[in-house]
Structure formats: C-alpha cells, structure tokens
Amino acid sequence: MTMDLRVLRQADWDQWYGTLELAFGGVPETPEERTLWRELTRFDRSIGVWDGPDVAGSAGSFAFRMAVPGGSLVPAAGVTMVGVRPTHRRRGVLTSMMRHLLEGVRDRGEPLAVLTASEPGIYGRFGYGIATHRIHARVDTSRVRLVIPEDPSVTDTSYATDGVRIRLSAPEDARAACEEVYARRVTTRPGMLARQPGWDAVPLLDPVDKRDGASPLNCVLAEADGETVGYARYAIRPSWDRHGPRGTVVLRDLEALTPAARAALWRYLFGLDLTSGIDAFSLPVDDPLLQLVDDIRRCDVQVADQLHLRLVDVGDALAARTYAAPVDVVLDVTDAFCPWNTGRWRLTGDAKGATCARTRDAADLALSARELGAAYLGGTSLAALAGAGRVRELREGALAEASVAFMSAVAPWLPHGF
Numbered sequence: 001m002t003m004d005l006r007v008l009r010q011a012d013w014d015q016w017y018g019t020l021e022l023a024f025g026g027v028p029e030t031p032e033e034r035t036l037w038r039e040l041t042r043f044d045r046s047i048g049v050w051d052g053p054d055v056a057g058s059a060g061s062f063a064f065r066m067a068v069p070g071g072s073l074v075p076a077a078g079v080t081m082v083g084v085r086p087t088h089r090r091r092g093v094l095t096s097m098m099r100h101l102l103e104g105v106r107d108r109g110e111p112l113a114v115l116t117a118s119e120p121g122i123y124g125r126f127g128y129g130i131a132t133h134r135i136h137a138r139v140d141t142s143r144v145r146l147v148i149p150e151d152p153s154v155t156d157t158s159y160a161t162d163g164v165r166i167r168l169s170a171p172e173d174a175r176a177a178c179e180e181v182y183a184r185r186v187t188t189r190p191g192m193l194a195r196q197p198g199w200d201a202v203p204l205l206d207p208v209d210k211r212d213g214a215s216p217l218n219c220v221l222a223e224a225d226g227e228t229v230g231y232a233r234y235a236i237r238p239s240w241d242r243h244g245p246r247g248t249v250v251l252r253d254l255e256a257l258t259p260a261a262r263a264a265l266w267r268y269l270f271g272l273d274l275t276s277g278i279d280a281f282s283l284p285v286d287d288p289l290l291q292l293v294d295d296i297r298r299c300d301v302q303v304a305d306q307l308h309l310r311l312v313d314v315g316d317a318l319a320a321r322t323y324a325a326p327v328d329v330v331l332d333v334t335d336a337f338c339p340w341n342t343g344r345w346r347l348t349g350d351a352k353g354a355t356c357a358r359t360r361d362a363a364d365l366a367l368s369a370r371e372l373g374a375a376y377l378g379g380t381s382l383a384a385l386a387g388a389g390r391v392r393e394l395r396e397g398a399l400a401e402a403s404v405a406f407m408s409a410v411a412p413w414l415p416h417g418f
C-alpha cells in the first residue's frame with residue numbers, strides 16, 4: 001500500500017496527535033497539554049503521512065523568530081511533533097516528512113530550521129548541527145554559598161541587591177510583567193525566541209498530573225524603583241528523611257535585567273525554608289550562577305545538547321547575523337539533503353553586518369551544512385569542529401579567522417522547548 005503525505009486538517013488533529021503520543025510510548029498527554037498544543041498547532045505548516053485510515057507519521061513547524069549574534073530576529077521554522085507509528089518505523093517516513101518540511105521552509109523564505117531532539121543521533125543526517133547546549137544544575141544549597149559582590153559604596157540599584165524587592169505573585173497575575181522582562185532579554189542572547197501569540201502560556205503550563213510530588217508553580221518578581229527587573233518561576237518538591245527536611249526547589253525559568261536582580265532572585269531561591277537543593281533543568285552554559293557560587297562541584301553541572309539548527313538557505317542565514325571580528329572567507333559547503341546549498345560561498349562580514357553570496361573563487365574552508373548549523377549561533381567553534389575532522393582548512397589562517405569571527409560573546413541558549 002502506498003502512503004499519502006498531506007497537510008493536516010483540523011478534523012484529523014486528534015488522530016494525528018494520537019500517533020505522536022503512540023510514538024512517544026503511548027502515555028496520553030493531559031487535557032491542558034492537549035488543549036494548548038492544539039491551539040498552537042499551525043495547521044498550514046503541519047503534515048501527516050497516512051497509510052489507509054491510519055496516521056503513520058506526524059510532523060509540523062512553528063513560525064518562530066530567533067535571536068542571532070548581533071541581535072537580529074531571524075525567521076526560523078521550529079520543527080516539532082515528529083512521530084512515526086511503531087509499525088511503520090525505519091521505512092523512510094521521517095525522511096519523507098523532513099524533506100517536505102524543509103522544502104516548505106525554503107519556499108517561505110525562512111533561512112533556518114530548528115528543533116529539539118528526543119535523541120541527539122536522529123537529525124545530523126538531515127543537516128542539523130547542535131547549535132546550543134544547556135546545563136542541568138543540581139545545586140546542593142546546604143553546602144554551596146552565593147558570593148554576591150556587595151559594595152556599600154555602590155548606590156546604583158543595578159548592582160546593589162539591597163535595592164531589589166522580591167515579591168511573590170500568582171504566575172498568572174505576573175504573566176504580563178514576566179513577559180515584559182522576557183521581551184527585553186530576547187535579543188541579548190542568540191537562540192532566544194521572540195514570543196509568538198499564545199506562547200506566553202507555555203511557561204505557565206502546570207498540569208497536576210505532571211507535578212511529580214511538587215507544588216503548583218510559584219512566581220517571584222524582582223522589583224527595583226517600582227519596575228519589574230526579573231522573575232523566577234519554580235515549584236517546591238517537599239521531602240523529609242530522618243534528619244529532617246530535604247525539599248528541592250524545581251526551577252522552571254529565571255530571567256533578570258540587572259546583576260542585582262539576578263543575585264537577589266538566586267538568594268531568595270537558595271534561602272527557601274525546608275529545602276536543601278535547587279534543580280535547574282536548563283541554564284545557559286555561561287549562566288552567571290556559575291560565577292556567583294563558591295563551590296561549582298556541588299552544583300553537579302551536566303551539559304547536554306539543546307537546540308539543533310539547520311541552515312535552509314546558507315546565503316541568507318549567514319548574512320543575517322554579525323561577526324565578532326572581520327571575516328572574509330570562501331566556504332565550500334556540501335549539503336546532501338538540501339542540495340540547493342551545495343557549492344562555494346563568500347562570506348564577508350564584521351560586527352556591523354555581513355554579505356554571503358555564491359562565488360567561483362577558491363575555497364578557504366570545507367564543511368557540510370551540519371557543521372555550519374553547529375557553529376551558526378556562535379556557541380561551538382569552527383576550530384573545535386576542525387579538531388574533530390569535521391571542518392577542513394584549505395587556506396592557512398582561514399580557520400582561526402573564521403573561528404574567532406563566528407563566536408558569540410554570550411553562549412547561545414534556547415529558553416524553552418517546543
């Protein structure tokens with residue numbers, strides 16, 4: 001029987017989403033989750049593969065705008081909801097859906113496709129590279145101390161934590177204030193996503209069945225001079241043993257506009273009564289927390305892959321970001337899955353902007369689309385990729401020049417999953 005790939009219809013959503021749940025082990029999502037993801041589904045950008053009456057595969061994308069080095073917001077298709085029915089795996093269903101999705105992304109003129117992977121080994125073959133990493137920190141707050149620089153002569157409230165007030169608020173009541181802070185943070189870190197309509201509900205999603213013994217979500221606002229300058233959203237998972245309380249603060253997100261607000265929020269979280277640990281699932285690899293603690297070992301930091309990124313249009317993507325140092329290199333790009341990118345590209349740029357166009361000039365560096373994806377947001381260096389044999393230097397000096405230029409001053413990071 002031949003399979004039929006077609007755009008998702010509203011009436012088919014339940015069946016389509018059911019296949020996704022089946023692919024993920026068959027545990028149905030909660031009604032809150034289903035309602036939210038249905039509302040956020042972009043039907044015009046979602047596809048299914050039908051085998052007779054059954055949905056054999058599901059996939060789709062969101063229309064994001066993502067911060068890139070230099071602070072521009074670039075259209076990025078957020079590939080999502082990929083699932084293949086267990087009876088249909090390893091027959092090319094994902095491959096056919098990915099081809100269809102990436103052709104659509106190209107037709108819409110979006111230079112990038114991004115995703116978070118259930119398993120990191122799946123998407124390299126489709127030209128995605130790991131563009132951001134996250135750290136998972138499990139801080140032993142019974143041992144780790146915060147060392148907050150306190151200078152009594154500093155009266156500027158952006159540094160003096162004394163000027164910051166921490167206020168508890170219901171997460172829903174604080175939504176608008178948090179969103180204002182978030183919006184001001186987006187362009188400061190590559191990989192962050194400008195909020196699209198409806199997406200402010202994602203960080204508030206808190207189904208009872210998924211709390212795993214933790215409290216409902218709490219929110220604290222950091223305020224200075226009458227303005228909200230930061231927030232943290234967290235739950236508390238109480239626990240007791242024969243020595244007493246051993247609760248954990250489960251941190252969902254923390255954003256701050258000033259060092260003082262950040263320090264004040266962490267101080268609040270470290271000090272919560274009846275807790276002795278903070279479980280922070282996703283922080284940037286250069287999160288300032290690592291510079292505020294006196295014992296990084298007891299923060300039990302683990303690094304993992306996070307955002308996988310693909311350049312769908314090499315020329316537009318490389319011209320959309322800026323470069324930390326002047327760069328003028330010819331890249332010989334191979335791209336088996338999106339062959340329209342294959343060939344030589346001259347990239348010329350600096351901290352103000354860049355151009356990238358096809359050329360017949362001799363190549364300086366040879367690499368595939370996957371390596372460009374890994375290096376694009378400035379978190380993984382071309383030199384590190386070359387060390388693994390994944391980038392080849394064809395002109396002496398070109399690797400160092402390009403490697404420095406591609407790096408970002410702050411580590412790229414994705415603030416939330418999708």
Ligand SMILES: CC(=O)SCCNC(=O)CCNC(=O)[C@H](O)C(C)(C)COP(=O)(O)OP(=O)(O)OC[C@H]1O[C@@H](n2cnc3c(N)ncnc32)[C@H](O)[C@@H]1OP(=O)(O)O
Pocket residue numbers: 023024079080081082083084085088089090091092093094095096115116117118119121122125
């Ligand atoms: C962005 C997101 O939504 S991530 C979520 C992805 N979904 C899941 O993990 C749910 C459970 N898994 C599944 O639904 C499926 O197994 C999928 C989607 C991962 C793969 O779908 P399939 O239709 O089996 O993939 P397809 O047959 O096109 O395989 C393409 C290639 O990827 C490889 N591949 C597929 N899955 C994996 C995997 N989990 N790890 C490593 N390689 C994989 C295949 O071996 C094949 O390799 P080849 O080209 O060398 O032969």
